[in-house]
Amino acid sequence: MSNNYFNTLPLREQLEQLGKCRFMSIEEFSDGVEALKGKKMVVIGCGAQGLAQGMNLRDSGCDVSYALREAAIAEKRQSWKNATENGFVVGTYEELIPTADVVLNLTPDKQHTPVVNAVMPLMKEGACLSYSHGFNIVEEGMKIREDLTVIMVAPKCPGSEVRNEYVRGFGVPTLIAVHEDNDPKGEGLALAKAYAAGTGGHKAGVLMSSFIAEVKSDLMGEQTILCGMLQTGSLLCFDKMVEEGIDPGYASKLIQYGWETVTEALKYGGVTNMLDRLSNPAKIKAFDLSEELKQIMRPLYNKHQDDIIDGTFSRTMMEDWANDDKNLLGWRAETAETAFEKTPAGDVEISEQEYFDNGILMVAMVKAGVELAFETMTAAGIIADSAYYESLHETPLIANTIARKKLYEMNATISDTAEYGCYLYNHACLPLLADFMKDIKTDVIGKGLELDDTGVDNARLIEVNAALRAHPVEAIGSVLRGHMADMKKIV
Amino acid sequence: MNIRLDNLTVNFDDRFQLDEINWQLDDSQHWVITGANGAGKSALAAILAGAGESVAGSITGLPAKVGLVSFEAQAELIERERKKDDADIMDVIAEGTPVHEILHEGSRNPALIQQLVSMFKLEPLLERAFRKLSTGESRKVMLIRALASEPELLVLDEPFDGLDAHTLEMLQQYLHGLVETVPMVLVLNRFDEFPDFITHIAYVDQARLQHQIDCNDQQAYNDLYQLLHLKTTDLQVPAADPDTAIPKLDPTQPLVQLNKINITYDGQRIIDSLDWTIQPNQHWQLSGPNGSGKTGLLSLITGDHPQCYVNDIFVFGFQRGNGESIWQIKQFIGYVSTALQWEYKVGTGLRNVIISGFYDSIGLYTKATDRQKKIADEWLALLGMTDRADTPFNKLSYGDQRLLLIARAMVKHPPLLILDEPCLGLDDMNRQLVLALIEKICAGSETSVLYVNHHAEDKINGIDNYLTLEKRESNNH
């Protein structure tokens, strides 16, 4: 059984690694991909990240080819098609890995141990192995040959965005790290920077972090606010609306597209802007609901963070891997059978503003989830910048997947790790919110407040506005969104 | 009154012919006829006063009394006066017909004449011979004659030209007073001169009545405004930005050289072993039916097609696949296509959309310099969109978006401008707008234009190299 790397470190170092995070300035990338010039990059796996990153790197002038497992080549699987149809050289591990200066491991995290064990012996002396997620190193304690440099370049977006943003002339925020145990030539940082520049990430902002901070924050974000909260919220809101006699088609549509619409406001101007889209009475209502939700859910967020930090989460998940994914597959099937999932969005017109007005509870859930995840992460020693990307920043991206094809699409797009964590959250959160939901009526989900008089108490409104703006996720958010220059202008 | 022109073709002394006019005017309407110089505006107006010889089609419902003021009518009257002099030359030294006589010729309403004379301050000239008047003075006489004739239809061709500010205002007020009683047709060149009582606009181009617009249709009104602006202003393509100058290319090398190019989708060959060279300063038209691989071929040049890495492509000094980045290639290219327009679904303001052309990005991710903003504003002025600099791009009409993307593509003065079906999806007016802009660009800059259209006959002046792709039968490879 694997050995959790984080748990082998002394506390002092654990804290240091968790707190590692620095926002890099664009000037630090003035060398572009120079450090990768003349080097051969071989990508393992040609899925969502593999294809997008490879295409970007090639378009930036890097030499990219793909090493796929033999079955994928023989059966001409999608990964083989992805690579060959896009004009890449494709070969087996034996053919390509020995020639590689940089090997990009972009296979699913669950496969990392066998994949790395297979390719490591084939790698050239002094070459570099890179990851886009640190799970294998941190949670499974994978030991990499001492002569190899190990880096991480983790785009904070799905592969499709990684490619689309590059083509627009931009990039997606990216986290880079060097595994300090494996930096024999001290070139890890230069390689990671060049790689990030090659994918366009430097234009949107790069965080210099550690494998540990990346893993512990990434896991936390994806299982709580990003996927967990949206899934739980979808199910609860849908069932409540139907129970209150709202047309199921309408309810289904309000939720399916509602997350995307309200988090679009979040993307542009943070939690404050999302709540500013509501009328004054609705804003106060959403604020109060979210305060209540935060109080109820805080212990759950703490538990998730604790289990992630001490390795309980990855241990139980790996036990499920060893058990043929019994839990994961069971939960996946269960989700497919929920009423929300099975009710198609109705053929009704819902205006952009109506998603806010009739979705006050959804706004409150997003606010509560984002703030709780952020608060919990920073309390665990994760730096605010990192916590922002892993909570608020990614929420709209996940919401988009729900808009496309509901929870099915979300769970298909996210990693197995995120999906597993999402179900854990969902199972704990549904009963936790049962009492809270008893008092919920259609005024906050489905119909809106329908007030004749939208007056509010001045003092209360001032209080709420001040509290919204004073939250630390808003401060760091406005700085980071500013770095993304005219990001606010793109849709 | 209800005038109808059906497929009317009218000949003017064999010098000029207006073709196939279909037009209807009634009592409740006030029209402006507009268009570029030489388009046939005045001729169309003159038809309403019975000018020209109808050679085909029909015109019905013309009122008996039409008051016409135009340079032609004015010239005719002066000519008549001159002939009179010639006739009289033998006996007396003729002074010619005095103004008061000219004024009373067509009107039986002396009170009205008197009122108008005093309005136009023409009293001191009443005894003067008409042919001795200055152009401006004789123009006023023409106006009074027409107004005093109590016409059933007033046709005024450029009535405001050459009038001093005071007279202009007075005349406009007077016309306002007639709105309820006399239908009017004015020939006017400038939108800002259009009186607000105008209900319809007729746009004439190349001797045809090309567009008829109801002024309530705001979108059509805006489009026409821009078209007229592009057609009638002497446009200067704004300069490039010296700070983001494109590297100089070796003028002896081709811009693009494709050797034995193949494009294959799903095992099916779309382009087979094609050679193509574009030299600097050549303009090209690429045609072919849908599915013949035009867009694929273009994206090999722009670097957007992944198969550019498995073909022998030389572009702007780079042999592809040797460590160059696509941004090094794209800097030499301005690109416009429907696909780009779909991609460009951004809320960015118009000025920033143009500036994004300096960076080849969709959306703007870099702080623009003052100089770039100034250049972008010059482009907006050229397009007649100055007042919309901060309007979000996605709020523009489809045709305006296209114009703006052409400006975005041109802003850096690229050596190669690729226009992939730039008129696709545009109505006729917007098509003409886009073509007018492209012709300006072809004529006035160092940019090679590569114009793609699936109709080979849709030609642009200034393009003289053609490549036509055939659709390949499937599976012949």
Ligand SMILES: NC(=O)c1ccc[n+]([C@@H]2O[C@H](COP(=O)([O-])OP(=O)(O)OC[C@H]3O[C@@H](n4cnc5c(N)ncnc54)[C@H](OP(=O)(O)O)[C@@H]3O)[C@@H](O)[C@H]2O)c1
């Ligand atoms: N998705 C995201 O949003 C995201 C964001 C940031 C980072 N990441 C990270 O990026 C990495 C790749 O994730 P992904 O989402 O791109 O994965 P993915 O879409 O599932 O693609 C994985 C690829 O690996 C191949 N593969 C699967 N099992 C393999 C095995 N045992 N041996 C060799 N190849 C195998 C698959 O091809 P065949 O089955 O055809 O061989 C497939 O092409 C992960 O570390 C993930 O955490 C993902």
